[in-house]
Amino acid sequence: xxxxxxxxxxxxxxxxxxxxxxxxxxxxxxxxxxxxxxxxxxxxxxxxxxxxxxxxxxxxxxxxxxxxxxxxxxxxxxxxxxxxxxxxxxxxxxxxxxxxxxxxxxxxxxxxxxxxxxxxxxxxxxxxxxxxxxxxxxxxxxxxxxxxxxxxxxxxxxxxxxxxxxxxxxxxxxxxxxxxxxxxxxxxxxxxxxxxxxxxxxxx
Amino acid sequence: xxxxxxxxxxxxxxxxxxxxxxxxxxxxxxxxxxxxxxxxxxxxxxxxxxxxxxxxxxxxxxxxxxxxxxxxxxxxxxxxxxxxxxxxxxxxxxxxxxxxxxxxxxxxxxxxxxxxxxxxxxxxxxxxxxxxxxxxxxxxxxxxxxxxxxxxxxxxxxxxxxxxxxxxxxxxxxxxxxxxxxxxxxxxxxxxxxxxxxxxxxxxxxxxxxxxxxxxxxxxxxxxxxxxxxxxxxxxxxxxxxxxxxxxxxxxxxxxxxxxxxxxxxxxxxxxxxxxxxxxxxxxxxxxxxxxxxxxxxxxxxxxxxxxxxxxxxxxxxxxxxxxxxxxxxxxxxxxxxxxxxxxxxxxxxxxxxxxxxxxxxxxxxxxxxxxxxxxxxxxxxxxxxxxxxxxxxxxxxxxxxxxxxxxxxxxxxxxxxxxxxxxxxxxxxxxxxxxxxxxxxxxxxxxxxxxxxxxxxxxxxxxxxxxxxxxxxxxxxxxxxxxxxxxxxxxxxxxxxxxxxxxxxxxxxxxxxxxxxxxxxxxxxxxxxxxxxxxxxxxxxxxxxxxxxxxxxxxxxxxxxxxxxxxxxxxxxxxxxxxxxxxxxxxxxxxxxxxxxxxxxxxxxxxxxxxxxxxxxxxxxxxxxxxxxxxxxxx
Numbered sequence: 001x002x003x004x005x006x007x008x009x010x011x012x013x014x015x016x017x018x019x020x021x022x023x024x025x026x027x028x029x030x031x032x033x034x035x036x037x038x039x040x041x042x043x044x045x046x047x048x049x050x051x052x053x054x055x056x057x058x059x060x061x062x063x064x065x066x067x068x069x070x071x072x073x074x075x076x077x078x079x080x081x082x083x084x085x086x087x088x089x090x091x092x093x094x095x096x097x098x099x100x101x102x103x104x105x106x107x108x109x110x111x112x113x114x115x116x117x118x119x120x121x122x123x124x125x126x127x128x129x130x131x132x133x134x135x136x137x138x139x140x141x142x143x144x145x146x147x148x149x150x151x152x153x154x155x156x157x158x159x160x161x162x163x164x165x166x167x168x169x170x171x172x173x174x175x176x177x178x179x180x181x182x183x184x185x186x187x188x189x190x191x192x193x194x195x196x197x198x199x200x201x202x203x204x
Numbered sequence: 205x206x207x208x209x210x211x212x213x214x215x216x217x218x219x220x221x222x223x224x225x226x227x228x229x230x231x232x233x234x235x236x237x238x239x240x241x242x243x244x245x246x247x248x249x250x251x252x253x254x255x256x257x258x259x260x261x262x263x264x265x266x267x268x269x270x271x272x273x274x275x276x277x278x279x280x281x282x283x284x285x286x287x288x289x290x291x292x293x294x295x296x297x298x299x300x301x302x303x304x305x306x307x308x309x310x311x312x313x314x315x316x317x318x319x320x321x322x323x324x325x326x327x328x329x330x331x332x333x334x335x336x337x338x339x340x341x342x343x344x345x346x347x348x349x350x351x352x353x354x355x356x357x358x359x360x361x362x363x364x365x366x367x368x369x370x371x372x373x374x375x376x377x378x379x380x381x382x383x384x385x386x387x388x389x390x391x392x393x394x395x396x397x398x399x400x401x402x403x404x405x406x407x408x409x410x411x412x413x414x415x416x417x418x419x420x421x422x423x424x425x426x427x428x429x430x431x432x433x434x435x436x437x438x439x440x441x442x443x444x445x446x447x448x449x450x451x452x453x454x455x456x457x458x459x460x461x462x463x464x465x466x467x468x469x470x471x472x473x474x475x476x477x478x479x480x481x482x483x484x485x486x487x488x489x490x491x492x493x494x495x496x497x498x499x500x501x502x503x504x505x506x507x508x509x510x511x512x513x514x515x516x517x518x519x520x521x522x523x524x525x526x527x528x529x530x531x532x533x534x535x536x537x538x539x540x541x542x543x544x545x546x547x548x549x550x551x552x553x554x555x556x557x558x559x560x561x562x563x564x565x566x567x568x569x570x571x572x573x574x575x576x577x578x579x580x581x582x583x584x585x586x587x588x589x590x591x592x593x594x595x596x597x598x599x600x601x602x603x604x605x606x607x608x609x610x611x612x613x614x615x616x617x618x619x620x621x622x623x624x625x626x627x628x629x630x631x632x633x634x635x636x637x638x639x640x641x642x643x644x645x646x647x648x649x650x651x652x653x654x655x656x657x658x659x660x661x662x663x664x665x666x667x668x669x670x671x672x673x674x675x676x677x678x679x680x681x682x683x684x685x686x687x688x689x690x691x692x693x694x695x696x697x698x699x700x701x702x703x704x705x706x707x708x709x710x711x712x713x714x715x716x717x718x719x720x721x722x723x724x725x726x727x728x729x730x731x732x733x734x735x736x737x738x739x740x741x742x743x744x745x746x747x748x749x750x751x752x753x754x755x756x757x758x759x760x761x762x763x764x765x766x767x768x769x770x771x772x773x774x775x776x777x778x779x780x781x782x783x784x785x786x787x788x789x790x791x792x793x794x795x796x797x798x799x800x801x802x803x804x805x806x807x808x809x810x811x812x813x814x815x816x817x818x819x820x821x822x823x824x825x826x827x828x829x830x831x832x833x834x835x836x837x838x839x840x
Contacts, residue, residue: 014626016662020633023655027640027648058622058706085625086618106629110636 006121007051009078010034011041011067013059017106021054021113028114038062038070045076050128052101052120054113057084057091065091068098077127079120083108137201143185151178155191156198233495234268235259236292236301238318240276240311240382241435246446246466248273250480251487255305258488263495270301276310276382285314289321300326303494305487307331307352310382316344327494331487332506333386348494350486350509352478354463356390356430359475360397362514362535363428363461366473366526371426373398374406376416376452376460378443380436384410390432413437413448414597417455429460431472439596446470451589459524465515468538473524474516482511598682601806602728606679608803609731612738613676619703623669627662634659672699675727676734682725686834689722689729689758689766690715696733697756700741707741708749714757720833722766724811732807732815735800736770736827743774743825764833772824782817804829 008030012018015036022032031051035041038059053071057064064082071078082095085106092103101123102116144152154164161179165172188194237255239248252271259267274288303326306315312330319328330337330349337349364370373394377387387409398405406427408419416437423429434448446467453460453471462468465477486509516531518540531537613620634655641648641655672695697713704711722729737754744752753773761767777785786805801817808815813831820826 014630016630016658016665017626017633019658020630020637020655020662023651024633024637024640027637027644027651083629085622085629106625107632108629109632 005031005050006124007049008032008117009041009051009053011036011038011053011059011064012056012083013037014056017056024110024113025117028110030117038067041067042070042074045071045074048128049078050121050124052079052081052117052124054081054083054117057082057088057095058086065094065098068095068100077124077131079123079127081113081116081120134200137197140186141201144182148178148182148185151175152182152186152194152198155179155182156195158195232266232268233263233302234270234299235303235305235491235495236270236272236296238304238306238311238315239271239273240306240308241273242275243271243273245435247464247480250466251484254481254484255488255491256484258485259491262489262492264492267492267495268299270296270299274311274314276308276314276380280310285317288314289318292318293322296322302326303491304328305330305491307333308382309334309337309385312337313341316347329487329491329494331483331509334389335506337506348490349506350490351506352483352509352511354386354390354432354478355393355476355512356432356463357393357397358512358514359461359463360394360430362475362516362532363430363459363473364397364401365532366516366521366530367428367459367524368530369426370403370428372404372406372424372428374408374423374427374429374458376420376429376431376434377409378432378434378436379410379438383433383435386432410438412439412596412600413441413443413451414593414600417452417593420452420456423456423458425458427458429456429458430475431460431462433464447585447589450585451593454586459520459526463512468515468517471520471523472517473520473526474514474535474538476512477515478512480511483509486511598810601803601810602682605728605731605803605807608800609676609727609734612731612734612800613673615738616699616703619706620669620673622706623702624666627666627669630662631659631666634662669699676730678727682728684723685726686721686723687726687729689719689768689831692726692730693733693756693758693768696730696737699734700737704741704754707744707752709741709744709752709754712753712755714755716758716760719758719760719766720764722811722831723834724831728807729811732804732829733768733770735804736768739800739827740770740772740774740825743772745774747774760833761830765830766833767828767830769826769828771826774824776819776821776823777817777825779819782819785817786815801827 008025010018010021010025010032012021012034013036018034018036022034025032033044035044038055038061041053055064055067059067062070064080064084068080071080079101080095080099081101082092082103083106084091084103095103101120102112104112104116141149150168151164154167159167161172161175165175168175183189183191183194186194186197188197237252239252241248243249243252252269256269259269272292300323304315304319304323306312306328307330309332312332315328315330319326325346327346327348328344330347331352332349333352333354335351335353360373363373375387375390375394377383377390394405397403406423408416408429411419413434416434420429431449431452433445434443434452435445436443445464449462449467449470449472459473460471461475462472463475463478465479465481468474468477514532514535516535516537518537521528521531638652638655638659641652676699693713693715697711701711737756740754744754751773755769755771757769759767759769786801801815805815808829808831811831813829815827815829818826818828
């Protein structure tokens with residue numbers, strides 16, 4: 001996890017809109033990076049910068065929705081806010097379905113924009129924290145041997161030691177030893193906590 | 205007579221003007237004729253003259269005939285009726301009419317209304333062209349009448365006898381309510397004949413004057429033209445019969461037949477011509493009998509009056525090459541006399557020999573001069589009328605052009621809204637940023653200054669969009685001004701920049717560095733450019749993005765000429781459709797109106813130029829217009 005400050009990425013082919021937007025966000029205390037075309041933005045995109053993206057919906061080479069998909073495919077999870085000069089309802093519906101935080105019609109008020117940006121930044125921070133936690137869980141889970149992973153999965157399903165032994169064709173005693181190691185390696189205190197760990201692992 | 209007696213009589217006079225008026229003119233009766241239309245119409249003038257003399261000849265003493273025009277061609281309604289009532293009441297207070305005469309269904313109705321309120325007890329003599337007049341409203345009391353029939357059927361049959369090759373009958377008629385009603389009656393008469401002979405009917409009724417003349421110029425070869433009247437065209441403009449008759453006679457490429465004898469001699473072949481002289485006489489006879497107190501006429505209120513005769517113009521027969529032996533017996537031939545020269549040739553020759561060469565020369569000069577003056581007067585008149593028709597066509601074009609401009613801008617509405625919202629968004633962001641920057645300590649004045657600079661330029665940018673839009677939406681008198689074609693093209697291209705941007709179209713402007721100026725209406729010329737560019741953009745909708753290219757060039761293809769061409773990279777126009785694209789209401793677009801190119805061509809032609817479509821194989825469509833350059837030194 002990097003410690004870089006949150007950055008607002010601005011992409012709009014209209015230079016004066018881009019300048020005004022950047023000025024407003026900087027005056028409101030945000031760090032911004034303006035791009036006059038989608039390709040410039042995609043070229044500069046690094047894997048994991050915290051922040052959010054404000055994209056113009058209609059640009060000549062690549063429209064906002066296509067840009068959003070390109071970001072996903074480059075594994076960039078920045079929350080997106082769309083801005084548009086058109087009252088284009090179908091496009092806004094598609095944008096929201098594709099996971100955009102907000103859809104603002106030009107000209108928009110600073111309250112609308114700043115509200116949407118703070119929502120997006122929260123969302124980004126939460127997603128980022130979630131991703132970090134999942135990564136830690138995976139790291140701990142990776143330490144288990146293949147046999148221990150099998151035992152871990154079956155115990156989490158609620159099977160008794162005896163049932164697990166039968167399923168894996170071994171003795172109850174061996175299973176007890178495996179289980180103790182699993183609990184120790186994963187750093188959990190009880191079977192109940194083990195179940196919760198596997199649950200979160202599954203979701204991550 | 206004493207003073208007092210005089211005063212007493214004066215008092216009596218002022219109290220009972222009607223009785224006294226009758227006493228003062230014991231034998232003098234007066235009749236009021238209410239005409240439906242302008243008294244200047246030749247038919248009306250003829251009828252009034254004939255009626256007047258008939259009243260004098262048949263009456264028992266001098267009969268005063270007052271004539272009023274109801275002007276129904278361009279005024280009607282309760283206000284009009286009220287005004288007429290007040291006016292007639294004032295005007296005829298001292299000379300109350302003894303009878304009213306009127307004709308035509310609409311005038312009859314109005315006259316009966318007026319009588320009801322003004323002089324309910326006096327008789328009315330009507331001349332109706334509608335045999336079912338009393339079916340719609342029961343006949344009021346003290347109304348006598350004659351029936352006048354415009355015999356279109358007899359006229360058509362006569363025409364067919366003279367021109368047996370006729371396959372099509374065209375009918376010319378005006379658009380006033382009365383003319384329309386008459387037309388229905390005439391069609392009822394004609395329909396059996398059309399069916400029986402298998403003739404095609406060409407409807408030239410209710411057209412604007414300019415269009416009527418245009419159609420008359422290009423009638424198919426086997427057409428015969430029947431005319432009724434043309435008092436009013438669909439715009440409600442009133443016309444005077446003879447002048448109009450002259451206009452469409454000179455326009456028509458086919459022989460024309462008429463129903464009125466007042467236009468005989470103008471060039472009509474003939475027809476069952478109603479003689480307004482006879483109409484006037486009949487009316488006069490009937491009126492005299494009514495004034496004498498005869499009652500029987502009131503019992504048979506509509507009797508057909510024999511007022512039309514099959515008549516032909518011998519000179520028109522010669523002109524259209526119609527053999528004499530086709531003229532049916534009993535048909536009157538007008539102008540069938542030998543000319544003066546034919547009749548008095550030997551006398552003239554003898555006189556000439558006697559008076560010598562000098563007289564011959566002098567006489568010849570006089571004749572020549574007179575003929576030239578007459579020809580000149582006729583030419584002037586024709587020019588005046590042609591100019592009128594041209595002005596009307598131009599006015600129609602201006603109106604159409606404006607409507608189509610508004611429609612074209614409607615297509616651009618989404619793109620223009622976008623183009624306005626961009627600067628507005630930038631302005632709002634900059635203004636709000638500036639407010640925040642002023643609140644920081646220390647205030648960031650340099651940044652605020654920059655924000656204000658951006659606000660100003662964005663405001664100007666929005667203003668320009670609105671200015672360009674308003675210029676095109678403006679509707680005014682077309683102006684004749686000098687324009688640079690390059691500037692006009694640049695303006696339109698700017699208006700479309702955003703649209704082209706969003707459609708992914710690349711524009712290549714190749715403007716000639718130096719072009720002569722053109723003269724005309726800048727807005728209309730821009731409209732043509734706008735239409736051509738919009739069409740080109742639409743034509744490229746199916747082309748893959750990245751291959752949408754629009755080339756616009758200006759050039760001077762020859763001295764005194766300026767050219768604009770617009771080429772797209774779309775699928776082109778099928779050769780069979782090249783001629784169709786300029787037809788009104790022809791559109792290849794699903795929701796296209798089909799007026800753009802048609803109007804564009806009219807505008808270009810009104811500016812003395814030509815607009816053409818080409819479709820070079822393997823390339824898109826190429827639209828090109830050439831305009832004459834203005835007579836002035838060249839401007840960049």
